Amino acid sequence: MKKVCLFTASALAMSSLAFGGSFQLNLQGMRQTAMGGSGVAWPWDVSTIFYNPGGLSRLDGIQAYANLYMVSPHIKYVQTPSGGYSYDTKNHTSTPFAVYVGGPLKKDSKWGVGVGIYTPFGSSVNWGNDWTGRYVSESIKLESIFIQPTVSYKINDMISVGAGFVYAFGSVDIDKAIPVQDANGNDGQAHLSGKANGVGVNLGVQIKATDKLQFGISYRSGVNMKIKNGDATFNVAPSVASNFPNTSFSSQLPLPSIFTIGAGYKVTPKFVVQADIVFAGWKTYDSLKFDFDKNTSSLQNSHDPRLYKNTVAFRIGGNYQLCNKLAIMAGGAYDPTPSQSNYVSPDAVDANRITLSCGATYQPIKKLTVMAILNYTTTARREVSYAPDNLVGAYQIKSLVPGIGVSYNF
Amino acid sequence: MKKTYIAAIAALSTLAACKPNIESQLPTKGTADFTTYVSVGNSLTAGYSDGTLYRNGQLNSYPSMLAGQFKMVGGGDFKQPLLPGNAGWPTLKRVLGYSTGCDGVTSLGPVFYSGTLDTAGSITNISAQGPFNNVGVPGIRCIDYTTAGYAYGALVLGGVGYAYRFYSSPTTEKPLDEATKLNPTFFTMWLGANDVLGYATNGGEGNGTGGTLPTDISPVTAFQSVYETVVSTMVANGAKGVLINIPDVTSIPFFTTVPAKGLALTRQGQADSLNAAYAPLGFKFSVGANYFVIQDATAPGGMRQIKSGEYILLTIPQDSIKCAGWGSLKPIPRKYVLDATEVANVQAATTSFNNIIKTSADAHGLAYVDANAYMKTLQSGITFNGVTFTPTFVSGGAFSLDGVHLTPRGYALIANEIIRVINQKYQSTISTVDVNKYSGLLFP
Numbered sequence: 001m002k003k004v005c006l007f008t009a010s011a012l013a014m015s016s017l018a019f020g021g022s023f024q025l026n027l028q029g030m031r032q033t034a035m036g037g038s039g040v041a042w043p044w045d046v047s048t049i050f051y052n053p054g055g056l057s058r059l060d061g062i063q064a065y066a067n068l069y070m071v072s073p074h075i076k077y078v079q080t081p082s083g084g085y086s087y088d089t090k091n092h093t094s095t096p097f098a099v100y101v102g103g104p105l106k107k108d109s110k111w112g113v114g115v116g117i118y119t120p121f122g123s124s125v126n127w128g129n130d131w132t133g134r135y136v137s138e139s140i141k142l143e144s145i146f147i148q149p150t151v152s153y154k155i156n157d158m159i160s161v162g163a164g165f166v167y168a169f170g171s172v173d174i175d176k177a178i179p180v181q182d183a184n185g186n187d188g189q190a191h192l193s194g195k196a197n198g199v200g201v202n203l204g205v206q207i208k209a210t211d212k213l214q215f216g217i218s219y220r221s222g223v224n225m226k227i228k229n230g231d232a233t234f235n236v237a238p239s240v241a242s243n244f245p246n247t248s249f250s251s252q253l254p255l256p257s258i259f260t261i262g263a264g265y266k267v268t269p270k271f272v273v274q275a276d277i278v279f280a281g282w283k284t285y286d287s288l289k290f291d292f293d294k295n296t297s298s299l300q301n302s303h304d305p306r307l308y309k310n311t312v313a314f315r316i317g318g319n320y321q322l323c324n325k326l327a328i329m330a331g332g333a334y335d336p337t338p339s340q341s342n343y344v345s346p347d348a349v350d351a352n353r354i355t356l357s358c359g360a361t362y363q364p365i366k367k368l369t370v371m372a373i374l375n376y377t378t379t380a381r382r383e384v385s386y387a388p389d390n391l392v393g394a395y396q397i398k399s400l401v402p403g404i405g406v407s408y409n410f
Numbered sequence: 411m412k413k414t415y416i417a418a419i420a421a422l423s424t425l426a427a428c429k430p431n432i433e434s435q436l437p438t439k440g441t442a443d444f445t446t447y448v449s450v451g452n453s454l455t456a457g458y459s460d461g462t463l464y465r466n467g468q469l470n471s472y473p474s475m476l477a478g479q480f481k482m483v484g485g486g487d488f489k490q491p492l493l494p495g496n497a498g499w500p501t502l503k504r505v506l507g508y509s510t511g512c513d514g515v516t517s518l519g520p521v522f523y524s525g526t527l528d529t530a531g532s533i534t535n536i537s538a539q540g541p542f543n544n545v546g547v548p549g550i551r552c553i554d555y556t557t558a559g560y561a562y563g564a565l566v567l568g569g570v571g572y573a574y575r576f577y578s579s580p581t582t583e584k585p586l587d588e589a590t591k592l593n594p595t596f597f598t599m600w601l602g603a604n605d606v607l608g609y610a611t612n613g614g615e616g617n618g619t620g621g622t623l624p625t626d627i628s629p630v631t632a633f634q635s636v637y638e639t640v641v642s643t644m645v646a647n648g649a650k651g652v653l654i655n656i657p658d659v660t661s662i663p664f665f666t667t668v669p670a671k672g673l674a675l676t677r678q679g680q681a682d683s684l685n686a687a688y689a690p691l692g693f694k695f696s697v698g699a700n701y702f703v704i705q706d707a708t709a710p711g712g713m714r715q716i717k718s719g720e721y722i723l724l725t726i727p728q729d730s731i732k733c734a735g736w737g738s739l740k741p742i743p744r745k746y747v748l749d750a751t752e753v754a755n756v757q758a759a760t761t762s763f764n765n766i767i768k769t770s771a772d773a774h775g776l777a778y779v780d781a782n783a784y785m786k787t788l789q790s791g792i793t794f795n796g797v798t799f800t801p802t803f804v805s806g807g808a809f810s811l812d813g814v815h816l817t818p819r820g821y822a823l824i825a826n827e828i829i830r831v832i833n834q835k836y837q838s839t840i841s842t843v844d845v846n847k848y849s850g851l852l853f854p
Contacts, residue, residue, distance in 0.1 A: 136796035
């Protein structure tokens with residue numbers, strides 16, 4: 001009955017999750033995260049399974065590796081062009097992690113195998129149910145886990161290649177208000193919850209041009225995360241409940257392909273610098289669609305334009321070996337946003353991001369390394385709208401992500 | 411070292427640098443002075459909603475919303491002649507509820523609120539609390555605005571004491587006197603709708619080309635003269651302001667909800683018997699949607715089928731259609747119909763009055779809100795922060811349950827349109843109202 005535009009701005013949106021560690025922020029390896037997310041050219045450790053599978057066969061031996069991050073992004077909305085209204089997202093912490101095991105099968109083997117389990121998306125944005133954009137988004141939570149068995153082959157001293165198969169699974173939870181108020185003035189509520197999965201590949205080549213200079217190329221395919229039989233539940237005033245039947249839904253979220261080229265250079269025996277250029281195929285994220293099994297005049301399938309553009313990001317960092325046991329690293333990145341300024345929804349707030357990062361690794365005993373990093377991301381004030389919902393405002397994002405990790409060489 | 415590192419991280423996490431620090435731009439007043447704001451108008455200005463006036467409706471009037479935004483640019487307090495209760499006065503408000511028709515079908519629709527009428531204290535004169543910033547009076551016309559003793563006259567004529575209860579000298583005063591008491595520095599004026607609406611909501615039974623009864627269309631010359639007097643008086647001390655024109659009333663749900671082609675026949679037998687009965691007059695019926703039969707004194711037999719572009723009023727007794735054969739076996743009485751001639755009268759008057767308003771705004775250098783054009787954009791939907799409003803009755807969210815006046819959210823949309831025009835005219839940057847902060851219709 002009400003032209004609710006119910007899901008016009010729904011929200012499996014990628015970029016809000018980028019806090020939580022999409023490939024754009026590269027929260028998959030400690031050293032790489034500390035170096036601005038760069039790392040396609042240099043096989044730092046077994047997390048190269050993610051950054052460049054081609055590096056796996058060049059490791060010294062089998063390594064087990066785990067890390068954990070604390071992600072709690074802050075987003076603020078302010079009314080534009082003038083006004084007194086502003087709103088901050090509720091504080092919420094999520095903990096993306098990564099585990100890798102792998103390396104050359106035996107010493108001097110040309111073959112390396114391994115498996116990585118990592119969480120490239122895993123975050124939540126919670127605006128709450130009393131802010132002005134609640135009919136567009138109250139909260140979104142996405143968790144995902146990628147499992148990537150990987151094989152790598154060292155063709156010669158110069159070139160190694162690798163390939164991983166990615167199986168991705170995850171879940172999504174979306175809450176938004178429905179503009180139908182009950183007798184007490186409370187909004188209706190929609191909750192969408194579903195499991196998603198998809199497959200992809202991760203391919204890489206690493207080239208050791210000289211003892212000092214290395215190159216890397218990696219291609220991570222797009223992963224089309226499909227949701228089937230998600231649960232859509234509605235809580236609305238009894239008199240309109242039949243307009244909002246609880247139903248199942250299907251949807252899909254095309255995660256973009258990522259093509260990365262990079263180089264690393266050993267400036268001195270103790271000091272390595274590296275840089276990556278990252279091409280992200282965001283253009284596949286044209287719209288977000290929800291198909292409900294039961295449709296009513298109030299509950300229509302939705303088609304929500306996103307109109308993302310492809311992006312090119314730059315990452316740079318350095319690693320300095322202070323002494324045998326202690327290394328420090330630092331770096332930065334510039335991630336341009338794939339979103340257009342009139343298609344930025346509060347469930348997918350994004351802007352050009354500047355990232356600064358640092359970290360340290362320490363070897364308390366032989367074979368064991370502990371790692372800690374800090375990653376700071378910020379955006380400038382960005383004035384945007386989400387045109388389909390006529391939600392206009394300025395946003396800013398800040399995020400400080402600490403992480404710890406440990407690795408063990410067998 | 412790891413421990414201290416983590417401690418350092420914890421400390422860092424609480425740093426202000428980790429929180430976004432953008433702020434919204436402060437609104438500015440531009441070339442206008444909002445210190446003392448007075449709103450002139452009728453029921454729309456008073457905050458009338460759901461078929462009556464009640465306290466929450468007044469608190470959510472568009473002038474009250476505007477005053478809230480003006481406060482950020484130096485505006486003062488905004489006093490309204492609030493009623494004591496929330497049930498409605500002098501009639502109960504409508505709420506959405508269930509009612510069972512003569513056909514035994516129970517449906518959701520507007521019903522009278524079940525509470526007790528706000529009689530106690532409502533008629534008490536509260537002028538001692540005034541003067542009031544919101545002098546909107548339900549029912550008042552432009553041509554009433556210079557009538558001495560209007561408030562008393564309205565009361566004894568069988569009207570409602572809306573003016574009587576807050577005018578300081580209701581027996582002698584002109585409405586204009588009440589509007590200028592605070593010597594406003596800024597005013598909004600949305601006056602004139604009742605100079606045509608009363609005719610329309612009574613099915614065009616009054617004088618459609620110029621009369622002074624509430625059911626007539628006001629004479630254009632009288633309208634022009636009074637309107638000009640009111641505006642000149644309001645700006646006499648240098649006040650700036652906004653003149654708001656009259657929406658085309660034939661686009662509101664009061665006229666558009668009951669469709670002209672609303673006679674639904676489900677069986678061929680029904681169509682056959684109607685065709686037989688009306689054979690002499692040549693009316694045609696078939697299974698499906700048919701045009702209602704209406705009274706028309708100028709037609710053969712005193713009746714005809716309604717045409718597209720003619721309207722049936724929301725106030726038509728639905729049970730008479732369902733069970734008493736109105737519109738099929740019997741013609742719908744003409745007081746429930748706005749026929750083509752009457753629609754033309756309404757639209758001609760609206761155009762004339764709006765020309766007068768526009769001319770006056772230009773002559774006095776005042777801002778001009780084309781509410782008529784704005785309400786037309788509502789036809790295709792106006793979206794605010796994820797909610798789309800349309801003029802559709804009940805489900806559209808903008809119109810209240812009387813089909814004429816707005817919901818608080820509908821009033822907030824108008825407030826934002828007024829702000830947009832003020833900002834344009836006076837180079838101010840007053841911020842818009844958060845429409846979603848207010849209520850739409852409440853569903854049981």
